[in-house]
Amino acid sequence: MKAMLRYRGTFYWKSLMLVLVAICLPAMLIGISIYYVGAHTIVRELNSAHKVQMTQTIQRFDDYLSNLENYCALLAFNPGVDPTLNQMDFAQQYQSTRNLFKTLMLMKGSNPLIKDVALYLKESNSIISDYLGVRTLQTAKDRQLAGSLLNTEKLTFMTDLQLDALSDTSKVVAIKLSDQSGRAPFGAFFIFINQSMLDRLVGSSATGGGSAFLMDDSGRLVTNGSAADPRFQQALKDAVITGASSDDTFVYTYDGDSYSVSHQELSRLGRKWIYVSATPLSQITAPVTSLSRIILIIGTCGLIVVLLIAWFTSNRMYRPIQRLISRLQPGKEAESGQNNEIARIETHWERQMEERMALQTRIEKSLPSLREVFLLQFFQGKYYSLTEAEMREKLQQYGWNVERRKFAFLVLQLHGAVAPERKMTDKDNRLVAFAAANILEELAETHAEHGQVIPFHDSSIAALIVLPPDRSYEEARRHAVDFAHTVLNTVSQLLRLQVTVAISRLKDAVLETPGILEEARKALRYRQIGEACQMVDVHELQLQGEETVQFPFILEKELIHDLRMGLEEQANIHLRQFLSTLRDDGGTELWIQQGMMKLLGSIHEAVLKSEMNPSVLFNGEHMYDELLQIRDPEEMILWFQGKVIRPFIQRVPRSYNSQMKETVEDVLEQIHELYLTDISLEYFAEKSGISVYKLSRAFKQVTGENFIDYVTRLRLAKCKDLLVTTNLKINDIAETLRYNPPYLVRIFKKYEGITPGQYREKHAETPH
Structure with missing residues (x-):
């Protein structure tokens, strides 16, 4: 029964209402007329009579107070x-x-x-x-x-x-x-x-569970109210004092009952009094209640009879339409408030078509976003468990046709403005990266069958391109290279930036695309420093490790000496020469960054040899990570000058000048000639005319180690050479090095980790 009622529309209810109106209209008109014309008139007259009664009661009480006031004046x-x-x-x-x-x-x-x-x-x-x-x-x-x-x-x-x-x-x-x-x-x-007489005079107007009382202008009760509930009397007092109504008479509701409240101010006996009277509305409208109940009972009985007749008639008329509606759309309400059965039949197929078109439009609009999220998660390693067929099916669902297609990656890297004087802020970098991503996306739409742009946080932008089918590997690769040249020229001309584009190898499998993406990103490191715009092809790239390179060890050594001597200006000059040599030798970003990392390691070793704490010197910063994020050579120089050279030199004592450096270098030359004889630091100090302490400090500052360790290292090098190239016994070698045999064995094991005999067995050669 409930299901039948739920599916019935306006046609059924209009028919039912038509029958109801035809039968009930006369009785409804009579009942409404009696109620609204008769009952409302009676209620209105009774309310008016109640107001007049309250006014007369208040006037009578006012007369009592007036007589009392006049009498008091005569007494005075x-x-x-x-x-x-x-x-x-x-x-x-x-x-x-x-x-x-x-x-x-x-x-x-x-x-x-x-x-x-x-x-x-x-x-x-x-x-x-x-x-x-x-x-x-x-x-x-x-x-x-x-x-x-x-x-x-x-x-x-x-x-x-x-x-x-x-x-x-x-x-x-x-x-x-x-x-x-x-x-x-x-x-x-x-x-x-007379308090009791005053209470009776005031409370005489309270009837039928009402209340009447007198209070002064401060709200203090002068009489004892007639209300059975003191809270009701307090609520009335609060309503009058707070001005619940601007009228002298208003309706007040308390505990679900409505009261007609009348109040009036009296100025007698030197102050103001407020007379309050409340009468239940049920008491006022009591004569009308019985008449309203009779009308309601008669109307209800008639309405029930009419409903039964209308229900039976409407059901008989509605059965054919109900069967048709249940077959069209059982259980579905018409949208937009339309519930007419005939209109639902006419618009059923139109609505279905509109819903289908709207759904298709929403799916097409959301496909690019869904595809982008899916590919980002795939390249992050979240879908490696899928097979190649499953990946192609997923991309097919997102609107890409990838059957018999080839895939390639283009990675674009922005390196700053072409003009050196044009400085760019972080905000500028974000804006140009966004613009470059938009340009790359538009070019991918016109030059590739499908394309997806993926921005990275380091101002690099990758684009996965799907190349057209039925092409050989060489043709597809040539097409990808042409597209890379177009991207390079367009971005550099429009944004006026230094641009590098790396193009990956071509792959036939979707699952292999993350690998070629990583190859293309690494290939950016092989760009030639100094060229504004260039393209790096992974297919033709020759790794720099296969070629011979010349590392500037001499410049590195001179730079370390400058740091130990506190020569900041000379150190900055050698730093630029060092980086320039790296650029001239290898020229790629990767080689320059590796060389600068090697230099940072040597400086770090010099810091430790100078008995400095690297964490304190560099404020606890991870210097290797910071250097790894810098790709521009000029930025590397500025970083070394501000973060490495200047803090090091500020901690180096200033008492050693270039003349002392020459003295130490002269001592080093003599040590290399006399280290197999009995030499001491006192000998060289006396020969140079300076104190032993001053020479010792200068020697360690220039070489990074003290005199004894330096001489020991030279003698052990000679020892290893004699062990490998001669058949001399350990005692003979110890005598040559001015050591006794047990001490030589002990010190050799300390520095090399093995005994001289073990070293000879490990590096045995035919003696010359």
Whole structure:
């Protein structure tokens, strides 16, 4: 049943509604007319009557307060009450006291709100009343409190009076009494308010579970409210004080019940009062409730009968259309709010075609992004488990036809501006790399069947190109080379940058493309330094390791000497000569970088021999990693000057000049001639005319090792030569080297790791 209802559209419901309207319309019109015209009119009249009643109640209460206020004004000017009463002896002057009591008793009966009237005389500190008699204020608290009431600015005012002489706290209206001269008041009338009468007058308007109360302008209750729930009374008070409605009468909801709330301000007895009355709306609209229920019951019964008849009729009419709709699109709602069965039948096939076209368009737009992500993950090694057939099927799904195709990689490297004076920031490098990637992508679309551009973080950009089928290897390779020349010329001309393009070998298998990508990226290292634009073909590349090269060992040695002697300017000159020699000999980026790495290693060794801490000297930086990231020769020179040479020289003592260097070099020449004789550092110091300490420091600074180690190394070299080229015994060789045999064996093993005999067996040769 639920499924049948879910699939029915507007045709069914319109038919059902037509029957319902035809049958129910007369009864609905009558019911609506009775309810809205009759019931609403009655409710409106009852509300108006309630408002009038509340207004009359508030006016009546206002009259009581007005009479009380007028009466209080007359008391203030009573001629029978004067300051002489302060000197009156109430016990002796019986008749005068009796007359005063009668006057107070007559005052008490003049208004139903008056419970008692008392006369307070300030000088005698007494209170006189027919109910209390004559009482003297005994305590200082009572005297101070009663006297403070005479110090107020108002002539008549209402307050709470709590005196020890009285039994409890009472609300009183105080009327100050002054003589004819208008001097300070000599006393006051205290009119005690009848609290129970005041509560009854105020609460008389609360009916049917409502509430009525009186409060002052500060929100303090003057009467005890008639509400059964004190929280309801507090909520009403808060609503009136905070101004829940700007009208004198408004509807207030509390605990799910609605109340008609009326409030009005009264200015009496020297201050403002607020009268609040709340009556349940159910009490007001009670006469209408029974009539509304009868109308509702009759209408509901009639509606049920009509629904049953309409349900039976509509089902009979709808069965043929329902069968057709269930066959077209069972369980699917019409889109765009259209639920008409006839319209759904007409638009069914159009919607299907639109969805198909939209889906096809979305797939075509997302294919390049999906293909790029897939290839990036493949080149990162995430899909090496796939077979060649699976890879081709994947690329086929992403829109590439790779059957019987060949693959090649072009890797483009940007090296900076053509003009040396044009300096480029990191932001410029990122922008030109982005522009070069766009250019390469556009060229790949026009010169290759398929192409995918892959940017790298080191300003290099790779492009995987798929070459057309039915071509020989040479034709395909020639096509790839022509494309590489086009890329090289276009990028260099448009961006005015130094560009190198490396072209990989051609492969027939997709799984082999990561290997040729790595080959092409490595081939960039074989570019010739100094050429603005060049192309490197991996197929024709001859590795530099197969050729003979000349490393500038002499310049390296001189540079190390300059560093040890603290000659920064001379070291910078030898550094440029060193790099220039590397460029002239090999010329490739790879050879220059390898040579500079070798130089950094030699300097690192010199640092250790100078007893310096490399981590402290170079601030803990990984110097080899930093040098490996630099490819431009000029940047390498600047890096060596700032990061290596200058920190080294700043730590080298300044006391050794070029003359001392010449002295050490002269000593070295003599050592090479006399090292097989008994020589000592003291001998050369005395011969050179300098101190032993100064010569020792200079010797280590220039050579990187002390005198004893240097001589020992020369003698051990001679020892190894004699071991290999002669048949002399170890004792004879020790005598030649000026060592005793045990010491020679021990020191030889220390430096070489094996004994002289083991060394001879390992390097045995036929003696000359």
